[in-house]
Amino acid sequence: MGSEPRPGAQLLARYREAARGYQDTEPEVRRSAAHLLDAAQARRTGRLERERATREADERRRVEAAEAARADRLDHLARNAEQTWGTVGDLIAQKNSTAYDRAFALLDDLRAVHARTGDITAFEERAGQLCEAHRGKPALMRHFDKIGIPHPRERPAR
The missing domain is CATH 1.20.5 (Single alpha-helices involved in coiled-coils or other helix-helix interfaces)
Known part of the structure; x- marks a missing residue:
């Protein structure tokens, strides 16, 4: 063990010699x-x-x-407006809240279709007929209220 070469000291000396000549190209910037x-x-x-x-x-x-x-x-x-009106009638005939919700979503879309064509009166007449036909269903009348279709008794006389 004592006869083995010890390059550590020589290697360290060579490193220090080489490092003396080394200088950063940019000085160290200290930031706060x-x-x-x-x-x-x-x-x-x-x-x-x-x-x-x-x-x-x-x-x-x-x-x-x-x-x-x-x-x-x-x-x-x-x-497919006529078919959609039929679907609305079928949904209302089911007499349950979920079907009413689906029917009134379709009615809202039908109102938008009629508004696009400038024929909102036709929608109001058709929706009024539905309202008239089902006036004895209080839950359905509440749905009509939600979308702003007056009950038949509230509609102005013509």
């Missing part, structure tokens, strides 16, 4: 804690702004897609 905190806050603010912009863009795309889907649904209903 306040500087580091400011930089962290700026990065955080930038990240939050990017996340907010992404959320807003996603929401905008979602709204546009929903509007496009509603427009397609209304186009389909316009082509």
Whole structure:
């Protein structure tokens, strides 16, 4: 063990000699804690702004897609208006709240279809006929109230 070479001291001496000639190209910049905190806050603010912009863009795309889907649904209903009115009647005949909700969602869409064509009077007459035919159903009358269709007894005389 005593006869083995010990390169440690020689290696360390060579390293120190080589390191003396080495100099950074850029002097070390010391930053204060306040500087580091400011930089962290700026990065955080930038990240939050990017996340907010992404959320807003996603929401905008979602709204546009929903509007496009509603427009397609209304186009389909316009082509099949009579069938849709029949479906509304069938749903009302089921006499339950879930069916009423579905019927009134369709009525809301039918109102939009008639409003698109400028013939809202036809919708009001048809909805009024439904209301008249089912006036003895209080739960149904509440649904008519929700979408703003007056009860037959409240409709103005012609």
